[in-house]
Amino acid sequence: MPYSPESLQAFVEAAALGSFSAAARRLRKTQSTVSTAIAHLEADLGVALFDRSARYPQLTEAGREVLGHAQEILAADQRLQQLSVRLAAPVEPRLTVVFSDVYQLDPAQRVLQRFAEGFPEVELEWLDAEGHDVLEIVASARADLGLLPRQERYPDALLAQPLAHHSELAIYVALEHPLARTGTRASQQLARHRQVRLSAQADHARAAAGRVWTASDYLMVMEMAEDGIGWAELPRALVQRYDRGRLLELRLPGWPRRIHSDLVRRRDSPPGPAALWWADALG
Structure with a gap:
């Protein structure tokens, strides 16, 4: 049927x-x-x-x-x-993608190498952005594809494709940070300490007034956390790849959190073969 x-x-x-x-x-x-x-x-x-x-x-x-x-x-x-x-469309000469740092390329999958081999004539531009900045960059036609944590709503001008890919966010502090010595009791003490977070994040609930530092990307957030500025929610894959052994993951109830991702594109711009390759590779 x-x-x-x-x-x-x-x-x-x-x-x-x-x-x-x-x-x-x-x-x-x-x-x-x-x-x-x-x-x-x-x-x-x-x-x-x-x-x-x-x-x-x-x-x-x-x-x-x-x-x-x-x-x-x-x-x-x-x-x-x-x-x-x-089968029907010509290959686009240039492709721009904008990805959140919640997605980290797995070296074992050779994604960039496989794209280069399959589309040797396509010029690829890779941009980094977070949150609604990803949506704005795609909506303005600055990028053809965007990847970001799943949103409940998207602008009418954009189409979202759910991906099988997921990331994990965990809470990290520098090894010398006071929270590093509190164990599971840290969950009750987070609000007493400065939080370092993305500028695009709007949730101030756990951080007391005046105790928030922000940065536009996860790498800078991670660097601030490594310097002991405060605690931070960071993608585990990002920390595993770039941390210099200076961060401690706090094992707290409810953490790490799984974050699902969506791939977005404009409704008025059908994807070409190169863009569809990325949708397949990420899906």
């Missing part, structure tokens, strides 16, 4: 985001449209995918089984669409 991509997408997004309303915002549809699409999928399959008795819908046992298959179908559909573009 054929299932519409729209119903599968509505189901997958609702499962990922935990609510029909959040899925509707992600898909730029009404909540009733998403609810109807999921109901049609349930009717086609003959099973209930969500338990709707609580405030937020919860996947049933059948829903958890169906979810993996639905994701596979959507991924195969996307690969087929991308293949059609590669």
Whole structure:
């Protein structure tokens, strides 16, 4: 029995985001449209995918089984669409990407080398930015693709592709920082110490007034933390790659935190073969 991509997408997004309303915002549809699409999928399959008795819908046992298959179908559909573009479209001469530092290239995967081998004539420009700066750079056409931690909402001008890639954020301090000697009690003492964070982050909740230093990128945040300026939330992969043995990860309840990523592009600019290669490599 054929299932519409729209119903599968509505189901997958609702499962990922935990609510029909959040899925509707992600898909730029009404909540009733998403609810109807999921109901049609349930009717086609003959099973209930969500338990709707609580405030937020919860996947049933059948829903958890169906979810993996639905994701596979959507991924195969996307690969087929991308293949059609590669076969028909000319290769773009230049590609600009802007990535958050939450993503760190795995040397074992040889991503840059494989791109250079597959597209030897394409000029690649790599930019670093964080948060909404990534969105602004892509929306302004300064970059073709952007990668950033998953957002609940995106500007109407942008399309977001969820990636399988995820990063982990952990809390770090310098080895000589007072928090380094407090063990698990550090979680209650964070607010007493200066926090070093990204300028793009808006959450001041855990840091007392006047106890926040900011920087525009994670590398500078890490350097401040290494110098003992304060504690910082940092991507573990970034620390593993660039730390000089001067940071200690605090083992606190709820940490490290998993951060999922999205790849964004403009709606009015269909990706060429080189851009689609990156979507495949990161997906």
